[in-house]
Structure formats: structure tokens, C-alpha cells
Amino acid sequence: MNKQDISNTKQLLSTSKKIVIVPHKNPDGDAIGSILGLYHYLLKSNHQVQVITPNDYPNFLKWIPGEQNILKHDSQTKKCDDIINDADIIFTLDFNALHRTGSMETVLEASKAIKIMIDHHQAPDDYATYIFSDVSMSSTCEMVYHFIDMLGDLNVIDINIATCLYVGIMTDTGSFRFSSTSSKTHRVIADLIDKGANNSEIHNNVYDTNSYKSLQLLGCALTNLKVIPESKTAYITLSQEELNRYDFKKGDTEGIVNYGLSLENIVLAAIFIEDKQEGIVKISLRSKGSFSVNDMSRTHFDGGGHINAAGGKSNLSLKDTVEKFISILPSYNKALNNE
Ligand code: 5GP
Ligand code: MN
Numbered sequence: 001m002n003k004q005d006i007s008n009t010k011q012l013l014s015t016s017k018k019i020v021i022v023p024h025k026n027p028d029g030d031a032i033g034s035i036l037g038l039y040h041y042l043l044k045s046n047h048q049v050q051v052i053t054p055n056d057y058p059n060f061l062k063w064i065p066g067e068q069n070i071l072k073h074d075s076q077t078k079k080c081d082d083i084i085n086d087a088d089i090i091f092t093l094d095f096n097a098l099h100r101t102g103s104m105e106t107v108l109e110a111s112k113a114i115k116i117m118i119d120h121h122q123a124p125d126d127y128a129t130y131i132f133s134d135v136s137m138s139s140t141c142e143m144v145y146h147f148i149d150m151l152g153d154l155n156v157i158d159i160n161i162a163t164c165l166y167v168g169i170m171t172d173t174g175s176f177r178f179s180s181t182s183s184k185t186h187r188v189i190a191d192l193i194d195k196g197a198n199n200s201e202i203h204n205n206v207y208d209t210n211s212y213k214s215l216q217l218l219g220c221a222l223t224n225l226k227v228i229p230e231s232k233t234a235y236i237t238l239s240q241e242e243l244n245r246y247d248f249k250k251g252d253t254e255g256i257v258n259y260g261l262s263l264e265n266i267v268l269a270a271i272f273i274e275d276k277q278e279g280i281v282k283i284s285l286r287s288k289g290s291f292s293v294n295d296m297s298r299t300h301f302d303g304g305g306h307i308n309a310a311g312g313k314s315n316l317s318l319k320d321t322v323e324k325f326i327s328i329l330p331s332y333n334k335a336l337n338n339e
Pocket of ligand 1 (some may be wrong): 024285303304306309311312
């Protein structure tokens with residue numbers, strides 16, 4: 001966003017508007033934290049604001065201030081479409097291409113509203129009127145903080161906004177340890193704590209919500225962990241049958257891929273999760289150093305993300321997806337062994 005864009009946005013938001021805020025499908029902590037942080041901020045500036053997610057999100061996010069006001073497009077499609085069609089401004093947060101909203105793509109594309117993108121993913125599409133994209137940022141939540149700052153409103157940030165933004169910075173940085181965490185990130189976090197975010201309580205609310213079954217599912221995943229030393233790679237599989245056995249709920253597999261990366265001498269970690277309902281295998285990739293899982297996912301798994309964290313999918317069976325993954329690894333051996 002250049003100076004002119006900032007001044008235009010400021011002008012745009014200087015009178016009351018009908019605003020919709022949308023994150024990507026299967027929203028995570030950063031997606032929900034950023035849309036709700038922005039939601040509270042815009043409400044305080046007297047706008048009419050509605051937050052709409054493409055679908056549901058994990059229970060460990062269902063305590064964040066304002067969460068109960070979110071509409072889900074897949075279960076209330078007509079109501080959501082009417083609100084979108086009537087909007088003056090649509091903020092799209094934590095994604096870089098409209099297809100990342102799944103079935104909301106069509107109605108968003110057709111909307112005449114001014115679109116404002118705030119996002120930190122690589123290679124943003126050009127659908128928005130104003131694009132605030134910064135791939136060096138730890139999280140979209142950190143960017144919403146800077147967005148509020150650019151509008152000269154840091155003093156407007158209250159405990160609700162601070163709590164929402166803290167959630168997404170914490171989850172997208174793996175609790176402030178991924179390389180995207182900068183001193184600037186810590187300064188933002190410090191200010192959010194000063195403004196009322198209760199860091200310890202937020203951590204407990206998000207991370208200490210395991211059920212007995214979800215821990216057993218983690219045990220199953222770790223039992224399935226395989227290592228390919230010559231490619232410095234570890235991968236995990238979870239079949240639909242295993243997910244059913246441990247009473248899988250949305251969010252239960254979040255973060256499991258990182259266990260592969262915690263092994264010594266591992267540069268690339270993957271998890272393959274079978275989803276019989278959607279007829280796909282969902283893939284999460286994580287890496288260390290300069291090995292880009294964004295590139296790997298874009299090239300082979302119809303996905304994308306960041307250098308060290310990306311996602312994708314496969315229409316092959318679970319077994320064939322893993323075979324494909326193993327077959328492409330040798331072409332990356334040089335890069336993987338250089339890390
Ligand atoms: P996760 O593995 O946790 O689902 O996603 C890791 C990162 O990759 C997130 O930043 C997420 O937004 C991005 N991502 C996940 N799935 C996809 C996908 O199918 N396409 C694209 N472009 N990005 C994805
Ligand atoms: Mn994010």
C-alpha cells in the first residue's frame with residue numbers, strides 16, 4: 001500500500017460504510033484473529049460490519065471476542081450472499097486468491113464492492129482495489145495492527161482488538177519461534193499486552209484444549225511417522241478410518257506436522273490426511289531454512305502458502321499420494337541436503 005492508497009482508504013473509511021470481512025476456507029487462528037480484530041476496530045469507527053467465513057473452524061477458536069457474530073457461508077448461503085451483494089467494502093484477509101474462499105469465490109468475484117486485501121502469502125492475485133501484501137510479515141494479524149497504525153488509530157486498540165490480534169500472531173509464528181518472527185513482531189506483541197491481551201490465558205484457551213481422543217489421534221499419527229534420511233524428510237499419514245477411530249473433530253490434526261520437523265536432521269516434514277467426504281487428501285508441508293514448500297506445493301499439490309509452511313491437496317488415493325510424494329523427493333535431494 002502506497003501513501004496514496006492509505007490516504008484513499010482513510011477517506012473511504014471516514015464515513016459510515018457497509019463492510020464485509022472474509023477469511024480463507026478452513027480458517028485458522030490467524031484468519032479468525034485478523035477478521036475479528038479488524039471487525040472490532042471498524043465497529044468502533046461506526047461502520048456496519050459483518051464477518052463471514054466460508055465454513056466452520058476449530059473449537060479452540062470459539063472463545064475469541066466477537067466469534068459468536070460470525071456467519072458461515074456454507075450453512076447460511078442466501079443470507080450471506082445478500083449481505084455481500086449489499087456491501088460497500090469487502091476486506092479479504094489472510095489469503096491471496098479468491099478461490100481460497102471455496103464456494104464464496106463466485107459471489108465475491110461478482111460483487112461491485114471495493115475490495116481491500118490484507119495478506120502475507122506469496123504471489124497475491126490482482127483482484128482487490130487496494131492491496132496490502134507483505135510476505136515478510138509473521139501473520140495477517142500483525143498486518144492488521146500495522147494497518148490500524150497507518151490509519152493513525154493505534155490508540156483505538158482495546159482489549160478485544162488486542163486479544164484477537166494476539167491469537168493470530170501466536171498461532172502463525174508457532175508461539176513466536178518461526179523465522180518470520182521479528183523484533184517488530186515482538187514490539188507489536190508487547191503493545192498488545194499493554195493494551196490488555198492476557199498472553200497466558202490466550203495460550204491456554206488455544207493450546208490446552210485436547211480431548212483424550214485427540215491425544216490418542218496424535219499417538220496414532222506419531223506411530224505412522226516415517227523418515228527418509230537421504231532426503232532429510234519425515235512424513236505422517238492419517239487415513240479416514242484412523243480419523244474416525246479417534247472421533248476426529250476439526251482442528252484435531254492442527255500442528256501435528258510439526259512433530260516431523262522436530263526430529264534432528266529433518267528439513268522437510270509432511271502430513272497427508274485422507275478426507276473421504278471431499279474425496280481428497282489434504283497435505284500440509286513444513287520446512288526449515290530456505291527450502292521452499294510453497295514452490296513444492298504449487299508445482300505438485302495444487303496449493304501454496306509460505307516458504308516454510310504450505311498446504312495443498314491431491315485427488316489420488318492416500319497410498320498413491322504418498323507414492324507421488326516419495327517419487328518427487330529425489331529431485332529435491334540436492335536442495336534438501338544443502339540446508
Ligand atoms: P496448513 O498446512 O496449515 O493448512 O497451511 C499452511 C499455509 O499454507 C497457510 O498459510 C495456508 O494459508 C496455506 N495453504 C494451505 N492450503 C493451501 C492451498 O490449498 N492453497 C494455497 N494457495 N495455500 C494453502
Ligand atoms: Mn496467516
